[in-house]
Amino acid sequence: MGSRDSMKNIAVLGSTGSIGRSTLEIISHLKDSFQVVGLSAGRNKELLYKQINYFEPEIVSLSHEKDADELKKMTFSHKVKIRYGQEGAEEVAGYSKNDIIISAITGIKGLRPTIAAVRSGKRVGLANKESMVAAGALINKEASKSGAEIIPVDSEHSGVFQCLHKENLQDVNKVILTASGGPFFHLDQRDIKNQSVEDALNHPRWSMGKKISIDSATMMNKGLELIEAKWLFNLPPEKLDALIHPQSIVHSLVEMRDGSVLAQLSLTDMKIPIQFALTYPYRKESALPSLNLSEVGSLDFYEADLNKFPLLRLAFKALRKEQYFSIAFNASNESAVNAFLKREIHFSDIWELVIEVTEETNKMEVKTVEDILNLDQETREKIRDKIRRRY
Ligand SMILES: NC(=O)c1ccc[n+]([C@@H]2O[C@H](COP(=O)([O-])OP(=O)(O)OC[C@H]3O[C@@H](n4cnc5c(N)ncnc54)[C@H](OP(=O)(O)O)[C@@H]3O)[C@@H](O)[C@H]2O)c1
Structure with missing residues (x-):
C-alpha cells in the first residue's frame, strides 16, 4: 500500500454523515498524506457544497437529480463533476484515481456503492456494516477477485x-x-x-x-x-x-x-479507527488526547x-443461518427503525416486528446483488404491511 509518506487519494461515501465528517476532519489534520478526490452524500447539498469548497474534490454525488442540479448552479466556478443517484454514488466509489474509499453510507443503500468500491480493487475502509451483513459472501468473493483490501472502520x-x-x-x-x-x-x-x-x-x-x-x-x-x-x-x-x-x-x-x-x-x-483504516499498515500522530486510564478508573x-x-438473541441465530436470514433481519430492522424515527410505532414494536418478519422469511438461495435487493424490498413491504395492520 505505497510507502509511509506517499500521498493517497480518498473518496468518502456518506461524506455528510457522522463517519464521513470525522473522516474529513482526519484528512484535514493529515493533509500532507491524504487528499480528497471524491465525495458522495444523500440530501445535504449545503454541507456537500462547503466540503467541495474546502477539499476541492474532482467528483461528487447526491442522491437526487434536483439537488444535483442546484449544486451545479452553486458550484458553477468549480471544475467538479456532479453526479446523482445510485449510479452517481457508484461512480464516485469506482473513480479511477481513488486509492482508498471510505464506505459510510447508512443502510442497504450503501450496498451497490460498496460493491463498486470493492470491484475497483482498492482499499475499502468499511463502516457500512449493513452491506456486510446482507452481502458478506458476495463482497468477500468480489474482494478476492479484484484484490481489494477491506479494512474495518467499526x-x-x-x-x-x-x-x-x-x-x-x-x-x-x-x-x-x-x-x-x-x-x-x-x-x-x-x-x-x-x-x-x-x-x-x-x-x-x-x-x-x-x-x-x-x-x-x-x-x-x-x-x-x-x-x-x-x-x-x-x-x-x-x-x-x-x-x-x-x-x-x-x-x-x-x-x-x-x-x-x-x-x-x-x-x-x-476518529481513531477511521485514521487507522487510512494509514494502515503505518500509524500517524493522532490529534486526540491520550487515553488516561487512571481518569477512567474502572x-x-x-x-x-x-x-x-x-x-x-436473533443475531446469534442469524450467525448460524444462511444469508437470506441476515438480509431479512437487516431489512426488517431498517424499515422498523425508520417507522420508529417517524413516530409511527412504539420502541418495542421494532423488535416485535423484526422477529416476526425475519422468522417468517422463507429460505432461499441468494446469489446476486439483485437477489439481495429484491429480498430486502420484499421484507420492507412486509414490515409496512404489518404496521398498517397494527395501527
Ligand atoms: N457513527 C458512528 O459512530 C458509526 C460507528 C461504526 C459504524 N458506523 C456505520 O457507518 C455507517 C454510517 O453511519 P453514520 O452514523 O455516519 O450515519 P449518518 O450520520 O446518518 O450518515 C449517513 C450518510 O449516508 C448518506 N446517505 C444516506 N442516503 C444516501 C444515499 N441514498 N446515497 C448516498 N448517500 C446517502 C447521508 O447523506 P445526507 O446526510 O446528505 O442525506 C450521510 O452522509 C452506518 O452503516 C453505520 O452503521 C457508524
Missing part, C-alpha cells in the same frame, strides 16, 4: 483487526465484541418498551447517526456487528460473542488458545441480557 472490528495482526486464525478461541449497552442498559425489561425517540437517540458514549443510535438502544447494532465480524474475519458462530462494557474503552477482546486475551483500547472516538464487563435485548 471500532470493535478495527480492534479485532489490530489484535489479529500477525496471529493465526486457528489459534483464536473466541472474538468478543464489547457493547456499551446503550441508553437502556440499566432499565428493567418492561421499562424499555415505551421509550421515546429522544431517549433512544440519547446514547451515553458515542455520538452517531440516528439509525445506528437506535440500533444501539435495541442492541441490534451489536447483532449486526457479530454478523459483520463473521464475514470480515471468516469466523464460525461459536467463536463469536458480545460483552457489555459501559465505559466503551475496550473495543474488543481476542482470546487465544494458549489462554492469552488480547484487547484493543482507545478513547471513545471514531473497566466493567457484564453478560448481555438476551431477554432484555431480543434482537441480539
Whole structure:
C-alpha cells in the first residue's frame, strides 16, 4: 500500500454523515498524506457544497437529480463533476484515481456503492456494516477477485483487526465484541418498551447517526456487528460473542488458545479507527488526547441480557443461518427503525416486528446483488404491511 509518506487519494461515501465528517476532519489534520478526490452524500447539498469548497474534490454525488442540479448552479466556478443517484454514488466509489474509499453510507443503500468500491480493487475502509451483513459472501468473493483490501472502520472490528495482526486464525478461541449497552442498559425489561425517540437517540458514549443510535438502544447494532465480524474475519458462530462494557474503552477482546486475551483500547472516538483504516499498515500522530486510564478508573464487563435485548438473541441465530436470514433481519430492522424515527410505532414494536418478519422469511438461495435487493424490498413491504395492520 505505497510507502509511509506517499500521498493517497480518498473518496468518502456518506461524506455528510457522522463517519464521513470525522473522516474529513482526519484528512484535514493529515493533509500532507491524504487528499480528497471524491465525495458522495444523500440530501445535504449545503454541507456537500462547503466540503467541495474546502477539499476541492474532482467528483461528487447526491442522491437526487434536483439537488444535483442546484449544486451545479452553486458550484458553477468549480471544475467538479456532479453526479446523482445510485449510479452517481457508484461512480464516485469506482473513480479511477481513488486509492482508498471510505464506505459510510447508512443502510442497504450503501450496498451497490460498496460493491463498486470493492470491484475497483482498492482499499475499502468499511463502516457500512449493513452491506456486510446482507452481502458478506458476495463482497468477500468480489474482494478476492479484484484484490481489494477491506479494512474495518467499526471500532470493535478495527480492534479485532489490530489484535489479529500477525496471529493465526486457528489459534483464536473466541472474538468478543464489547457493547456499551446503550441508553437502556440499566432499565428493567418492561421499562424499555415505551421509550421515546429522544431517549433512544440519547446514547451515553458515542455520538452517531440516528439509525445506528437506535440500533444501539435495541442492541441490534451489536447483532449486526457479530454478523459483520463473521464475514470480515471468516469466523464460525461459536467463536463469536458480545460483552457489555459501559465505559466503551475496550473495543474488543481476542482470546487465544494458549489462554492469552488480547484487547484493543482507545478513547471513545471514531476518529481513531477511521485514521487507522487510512494509514494502515503505518500509524500517524493522532490529534486526540491520550487515553488516561487512571481518569477512567474502572473497566466493567457484564453478560448481555438476551431477554432484555431480543434482537441480539436473533443475531446469534442469524450467525448460524444462511444469508437470506441476515438480509431479512437487516431489512426488517431498517424499515422498523425508520417507522420508529417517524413516530409511527412504539420502541418495542421494532423488535416485535423484526422477529416476526425475519422468522417468517422463507429460505432461499441468494446469489446476486439483485437477489439481495429484491429480498430486502420484499421484507420492507412486509414490515409496512404489518404496521398498517397494527395501527
Ligand atoms: N457513527 C458512528 O459512530 C458509526 C460507528 C461504526 C459504524 N458506523 C456505520 O457507518 C455507517 C454510517 O453511519 P453514520 O452514523 O455516519 O450515519 P449518518 O450520520 O446518518 O450518515 C449517513 C450518510 O449516508 C448518506 N446517505 C444516506 N442516503 C444516501 C444515499 N441514498 N446515497 C448516498 N448517500 C446517502 C447521508 O447523506 P445526507 O446526510 O446528505 O442525506 C450521510 O452522509 C452506518 O452503516 C453505520 O452503521 C457508524
